[in-house]
Amino acid sequence: MRRSHREDDALGLRVVVVQPPDHGPRIAEGLEVLAGRATLEIVHDARRCLSRCDAGDVDLLVLDARRRAEVQSVLAATARSGGPPAIVIEPEAGDARALAWFRAGAVDCVSAEEAPKRLGTAVAEQLARDRARRTARGGDLGFAGNREVMEQLNSALVVVDLEGRIVYANPPAEQILGAEGSLHGADAGKRFRSGKSEEPLLLRTLRGGERFKGAEALVSRPDGSKAPVGISCAPITSPEGRRTGAVAIFQDLSEATQRRSHALQTEKLASIGQLAAGVAHEINNPMGFIHANLFQLAEYTEDLQRVWRQVEALRHAAEGADPTAVRIAAEALDKASQEADIEFVLGDLAKAIRESQEGSERIRHIVQDLRDFSHQDTGERVFADLNQCLDSTANIVWPMMKHVVSLEKDYAELPPIGCYPMQLKQVFMNLLVNAFQAIEEAVGESGELGTIALSTRIEDEQVVVSIRDSGVGIAQEHLERIFDPFFTTKRVGAGTGLGLSTSFGIVQGHGGTLSVESVPGQGTTFQLRLPLDAEAPAAS
Amino acid sequence: MSAEGTLTLLILDDESRILSALRRSLRREPYEILTAESVVEARRVLDAEAVDLVLSDHKMPGITGLQFLEEVAERHPEAVRMLITGWTETIDPKAVDALGIRAVITKPWEDAALKETLRRAAKEVG
Ligand SMILES: Nc1ncnc2c1ncn2[C@@H]1O[C@H](COP(=O)(O)OP(=O)(O)O)[C@@H](O)[C@H]1O
Ligand SMILES: [Mg+2]
Numbered sequence: 001m002r003r004s005h006r007e008d009d010a011l012g013l014r015v016v017v018v019q020p021p022d023h024g025p026r027i028a029e030g031l032e033v034l035a036g037r038a039t040l041e042i043v044h045d046a047r048r049c050l051s052r053c054d055a056g057d058v059d060l061l062v063l064d065a066r067r068r069a070e071v072q073s074v075l076a077a078t079a080r081s082g083g084p085p086a087i088v089i090e091p092e093a094g095d096a097r098a099l100a101w102f103r104a105g106a107v108d109c110v111s112a113e114e115a116p117k118r119l120g121t122a123v124a125e126q127l128a129r130d131r132a133r134r135t136a137r138g139g140d141l142g143f144a145g146n147r148e149v150m151e152q153l154n155s156a157l158v159v160v161d162l163e164g165r166i167v168y169a170n171p172p173a174e175q176i177l178g179a180e181g182s183l184h185g186a187d188a189g190k191r192f193r194s195g196k197s198e199e200p201l202l203l204r205t206l207r208g209g210e211r212f213k214g215a216e217a218l219v220s221r222p223d224g225s226k227a228p229v230g231i232s233c234a235p236i237t238s239p240e241g242r243r244t245g246a247v248a249i250f251q252d253l254s255e256a257t258q259r260r261s262h263a264l265q266t267e268k269l270a271s272i273g274q275l276a277a278g279v280a281h282e283i284n285n286p287m288g289f290i291h292a293n294l295f296q297l298a299e300y301t302e303d304l305q306r307v308w309r310q311v312e313a314l315r316h317a318a319e320g321a322d323p324t325a326v327r328i329a330a331e332a333l334d335k336a337s338q339e340a341d342i343e344f345v346l347g348d349l350a351k352a353i354r355e356s357q358e359g360s361e362r363i364r365h366i367v368q369d370l371r372d373f374s375h376q377d378t379g380e381r382v383f384a385d386l387n388q389c390l391d392s393t394a395n396i397v398w399p400m401m402k403h404v405v406s407l408e409k410d411y412a413e414l415p416p417i418g419c420y421p422m423q424l425k426q427v428f429m430n431l432l433v434n435a436f437q438a439i440e441e442a443v444g445e446s447g448e449l450g451t452i453a454l455s456t457r458i459e460d461e462q463v464v465v466s467i468r469d470s471g472v473g474i475a476q477e478h479l480e481r482i483f484d485p486f487f488t489t490k491r492v493g494a495g496t497g498l499g500l501s502t503s504f505g506i507v508q509g510h511g512g513t514l515s516v517e518s519v520p521g522q523g524t525t526f527q528l529r530l531p532l533d534a535e536a537p538a539a540s
Numbered sequence: 541m542s543a544e545g546t547l548t549l550l551i552l553d554d555e556s557r558i559l560s561a562l563r564r565s566l567r568r569e570p571y572e573i574l575t576a577e578s579v580v581e582a583r584r585v586l587d588a589e590a591v592d593l594v595l596s597d598h599k600m601p602g603i604t605g606l607q608f609l610e611e612v613a614e615r616h617p618e619a620v621r622m623l624i625t626g627w628t629e630t631i632d633p634k635a636v637d638a639l640g641i642r643a644v645i646t647k648p649w650e651d652a653a654l655k656e657t658l659r660r661a662a663k664e665v666g
Contacts, residue, residue, distance in 0.1 A: 280626075281599070281626055284626040284647060284648070285555050285557075285558065285626065285647065286557070287647075287648050288558060288561070288626070288647035288648040288649070289555075289557045289558050289560070289561035289648075290648075291648035291649075292561040292562070292564065292565050292648065292649060292651065293561050293564065295565070295651045296561075296564045296565060296567075296651075341567075344567075348564065351560075352561075352564060355557050355560060355561070358557070359557060403554075403600075403601030403602070404601060404602075443602075444602075445602045445603050445607075446602065447601065447602045
């Protein structure tokens with residue numbers, strides 16, 4: 001798929017809408033605001049959409065997600081070949097849905113309900129970004145010709161001259177920068193500051209020609225307030241290659257971006273909840289008996305003190321010479337010992353302490369596993385040992401599955417892999433929990449054990465992690481749906497249907513693949529493949 | 541009921557340390573305590589002895605406490621049935637009612653509350 005860019009003006013922008021031929025979300029209504037600025041084409045299926053994209057003159061796709069599979073195949077194809085950006089219209093509400101689309105490669109997701117209202121601006125925003133990218137790339141300052149487009153942008157855009165003075169700011173930029181009157185001539189350096197006390201990114205672009213994409217900065221307004229923005233900067237150069245200024249596109253981080261992060265959060269919470277429930281249960285049993293034992297140990301101590309007082313009394317009596325007093329004291333000691341059941345107490349005391357120690361040792365172990373699991377994980381991309389990621393995740397989920405599962409491990413030696421370890425652990429956890437649940441379903445109350453086999457190996461310049469289970473397997477007709485968000489065959493409470501769609505997104509984000517093979521009644525194997533990194537450090 | 545008139549209590553939990561701690565908590569209470577670490581063992585006890593009270597763990601390999609108590613209700617309807625669960629597990633109160641379960645005790649248990657619950661259940665044996 002090619003994307004050539006015509007050097008014509010805004011009127012030539014071409015938006016292709018993919019929508020089943022029935023009555024769907026009111027897309028046309030949402031796009032009315034674009035009238036006169038963009039041409040709309042409507043096609044009804046993925047195949048036609050992709051062949052339309054092949055022509056190379058499509059600027060943006062709008063995909064109606066009532067047909068999930070179609071939309072997924074379009075996104076996958078355009079992602080592979082650098083096709084036009086796509087906005088998805090999601091029929092059902094919910095952040096998780098939106099997130100899944102972002103993960104699949106969509107640049108924005110609008111709910112069907114909001115489409116009549118929001119779609120127009122969302123499209124304008126994307127077209128503007130695209131155009132700004134080209135303007136920045138294209139070489140001539142020539143923004144006069146694009147002025148109309150820039151005015152209509154939903155994204156904020158400013159152009160500065162070589163001295164860092166703002167020569168143009170579109171309406172959203174004025175809004176974010178808190179303009180009172182015109183921003184023309186304002187000092188950009190004062191308005192844009194990067195997160196730290198460094199030189200503003202925009203000025204670095206002016207000075208050194210550096211480009212920034214999706215960086216974070218703070219905007220200072222004349223009233224003293226500040227706003228976080230996501231900013232991209234590019235130099236503007238004349239046809240002779242002389243730098244003449246810079247352009248910045250920025251977005252208020254309190255809007256679109258936050259929608260995305262909110263959705264991500266929802267999903268993370270689901271898997272953290274799963275993990276927490278498993279760990280809490282594992283800690284609760286030892287807590288239960290330690291708690292009860294301590295209570296009894298306190299009683300034993302009181303019993304022993306009572307007996308000891310009689311021992312003291314007896315010794316005291318023995319110091320005098322009165323045999324009657326000694327006999328009475330001895331009888332009192334006997335009686336106290338009997339009442340306290342002292343023989344039992346002495347025998348059980350050590351046992352209660354030993355068992356409690358065992359319990360606290362178990363809790364210590366669980367905490368240690370938790371620490372290994374979250375080991376120095378800052379959530380950033382690092383070089384990590386995938387065997388360790390897999391193993392520490394398996395340790396965490398092991399207690400909850402040990403009743404029905406026997407675990408086999410076959411790890412190959414692996415070089416450090418550039419990845420986001422916490423995300424991969426989340427994937428492993430989802431796959432392990434699924435495998436466990438499939439086995440639980442298969443063995444039922446028979447008391448038999450199922451098998452989960454974990455293996456890692458290197459094959460064709462890829463790391464392959466495979467998780468095989470002897471569970472119920474996946475019915476043929478479900479195989480193609482299991483990666484869909486919210487697809488679940490589990491009862492309410494046991495399944496959210498988000499595990500695999502999230503995992504798929506994460507693996508894709510790592511440039512890898514997640515595949516499945518299953519024989520109903522026999523079991524399932526999930527395979528995760530990640531590219532070996534060329535820039536891996538010699539030793540980590 | 542045993543010959544001397546003490547009530548017989550069967551406790552089922554797959555965790556032996558819990559059994560041991562429960563025994564300890566109840567050592568001065570007037571029950572003859574029998575324990576089982578598995579459902580198979582518990583069934584054997586129920587077939588061999590006259591059991592008045594049954595206290596079962598909920599989350600166990602292969603079977604839940606609710607399922608086991610349902611079985612007890614069918615085969616030994618005279619036994620008073622109780623459940624003990626971790627507080628992390630949610631139990632459907634409707635199922636508890638339907639099976640005529642007298643009490644649900646949560647782990648970790650409070651000594652006094654445990655004894656009181658059992659005493660009340662014991663009064664229903666008749
Ligand atoms: N290892 C497996 N064995 C059998 N079925 C599986 C397995 N993994 C996933 N599935 C199927 O895929 C569905 C979706 O999985 P997932 O996205 O993790 O959601 P959830 O586990 O919450 O249902 C499951 O409900 C189940 O039907
Ligand atoms: Mg799952």
